[in-house]
Amino acid sequence: MTGASTEVGRGKGDLTRRRILDAAAAEIARHGPAGASLGAIAAAAELQTGSIYFHFASKQRLVEAVLEEGISASLRRLDEMAVPTGTPAQRLRAGVHAHLRALAELSDYAAVVLAPQFAARQPPGFRALRREYLRRWTELIADAQADGTLAAGPEPGEVRDLLIGALNAAGLAGQDPARTADAVFALLRLPPC
Amino acid sequence: MTGASTEVGRGKGDLTRRRILDAAAAEIARHGPAGASLGAIAAAAELQTGSIYFHFASKQRLVEAVLEEGISASLRRLDEMAVPTGTPAQRLRAGVHAHLRALAELSDYAAVVLAPQFAARQPPGFRALRREYLRRWTELIADAQADGTLAAGPEPGEVRDLLIGALNAAGLAGQDPARTADAVFALLRLPPC
DNA sequence: CCTCGAATCTGTTTCTCGTTAGATTCTAAC
DNA sequence: GTTAGAATCTAACGAGAAACAGATTCGAGG
Numbered sequence: 001m002t003g004a005s006t007e008v009g010r011g012k013g014d015l016t017r018r019r020i021l022d023a024a025a026a027e028i029a030r031h032g033p034a035g036a037s038l039g040a041i042a043a044a045a046e047l048q049t050g051s052i053y054f055h056f057a058s059k060q061r062l063v064e065a066v067l068e069e070g071i072s073a074s075l076r077r078l079d080e081m082a083v084p085t086g087t088p089a090q091r092l093r094a095g096v097h098a099h100l101r102a103l104a105e106l107s108d109y110a111a112v113v114l115a116p117q118f119a120a121r122q123p124p125g126f127r128a129l130r131r132e133y134l135r136r137w138t139e140l141i142a143d144a145q146a147d148g149t150l151a152a153g154p155e156p157g158e159v160r161d162l163l164i165g166a167l168n169a170a171g172l173a174g175q176d177p178a179r180t181a182d183a184v185f186a187l188l189r190l191p192p193c
Numbered sequence: 194m195t196g197a198s199t200e201v202g203r204g205k206g207d208l209t210r211r212r213i214l215d216a217a218a219a220e221i222a223r224h225g226p227a228g229a230s231l232g233a234i235a236a237a238a239e240l241q242t243g244s245i246y247f248h249f250a251s252k253q254r255l256v257e258a259v260l261e262e263g264i265s266a267s268l269r270r271l272d273e274m275a276v277p278t279g280t281p282a283q284r285l286r287a288g289v290h291a292h293l294r295a296l297a298e299l300s301d302y303a304a305v306v307l308a309p310q311f312a313a314r315q316p317p318g319f320r321a322l323r324r325e326y327l328r329r330w331t332e333l334i335a336d337a338q339a340d341g342t343l344a345a346g347p348e349p350g351e352v353r354d355l356l357i358g359a360l361n362a363a364g365l366a367g368q369d370p371a372r373t374a375d376a377v378f379a380l381l382r383l384p385p386c
Numbered sequence: 387c388c389t390c391g392a393a394t395c396t397g398t399t400t401c402t403c404g405t406t407a408g409a410t411t412c413t414a415a416c
Numbered sequence: 417g418t419t420a421g422a423a424t425c426t427a428a429c430g431a432g433a434a435a436c437a438g439a440t441t442c443g444a445g446g
Binding site: 230231232242243246251252 | 432433434435
């Protein structure tokens with residue numbers, strides 16, 4: 001249930017900072033940002049409550065850091081897998097796999113990012129990253145529509161929301177990524193690989 | 194942004210109870226169950242904080258009542274629209290329309306029900322209603338698969354989660370129900386009506 | 387008009403949580 | 417070994433919220 005940890009930290013403090021972030025992501029995923037108490041987070045990170053303030057200026061900042069960590073890690077995975085080569089259908093498949101992998105590997109962070117309460121009141125850096133993530137997806141969808149891989153009627157943005165919504169539901173439910181991907185492709189009647 | 198109100202209440206107290214429920218649903222949808230304060234709920238319902246306790250034994254009970262109201266209203270709509278007549282494709286279409294209508298009409302209640310934090314720790318009555326709702330959908334999906342309307346590969350339960358996830362994402366984003374339904378049918382390449 | 391119960395209000399109590407400040411310990415460089 | 421800074425702990429404060437207990441008002445029936 002913990003998230004992933006990229007970027008090797010250097011000092012001892014960096015490791016603690018990561019432990020706090022992981023604990024906060026788990027706590028927020030379970031109880032929401034308001035319901036997650038610093039006491040519980042500190043306990044999970046094996047720390048005293050006050051010590052959190054050496055690493056984060058406030059609870060608000062901690063929550064924001066968790067959000068940014070989640071979306072930026074997702075974006076990183078999308079960049080790695082859905083590179084602009086190959087047919088639209090291939091790139092769409094790669095994008096689906098990347099998103100599902102991100103959900104599986106980042107579990108708690110992903111859950112936090114996807115919580116509906118964060119649709120509004122996003123911190124500044126988070127909004128930009130999220131917009132960028134959605135923009136990539138819109139491109140993938142539009143290309144697939146132009147290609148005939150996906151039905152051309154609906155707006156690309158609409159299709160993107162539907163698709164990501166479907167992937168999120170399966171991902172948060174803990175479904176196996178590969179299995180879910182196959183199901184999606186079958187339903188959309190994409191040509192087999 | 195308020196929810197719907199079915200079932201005409203009799204006395205004055207019933208109306209107040211409904212006002213509290215609506216206010217609670219809105220507040221919970223915005224700030225999560227932990228972040229929603231009785232003070233804010235009471236203010237929105239034009240009441241003093243303490244007066245809520247005449248209608249609900251505790252904050253926990255109030256939250257549970259909002260949950261049950263949301264899921265039972267959704268189930269009611271599904272019952273009305275997706276009756277067991279017609280072809281599997283027709284019933285599937287009806288189900289999609291019912292779900293989207295429920296999301297649009299119940300907005301705050303639906304948002305509360307769909308919040309990921311409620312996946313666990315559900316109140317007793319809520320679990321049963323939710324199970325029933327999913328069971329209906331599994332039937333619709335299985336019939337559509339047997340019919341060839343939907344791809345037969347993936348498990349019905351998997352398909353159900355994907356489909357409902359997609360509908361929820363569009364519904365909570367405030368998309369027009371009819372428009373969303375058309376997009377879904379086009380993507381799944383369902384035969385036109 | 388009076389009465390009684392339902393409904394609401396006011397004030398109080400208790401508890402949790404975020405935040406802060408100062409003391410304390412750990413770690414590495416000199 | 418000493419020292420300086422990083423990292424953590426301890427203890428408290430203050431705000432806000434849930435919960436509770438009477439006191440008060442409202443509204444229909446006799």
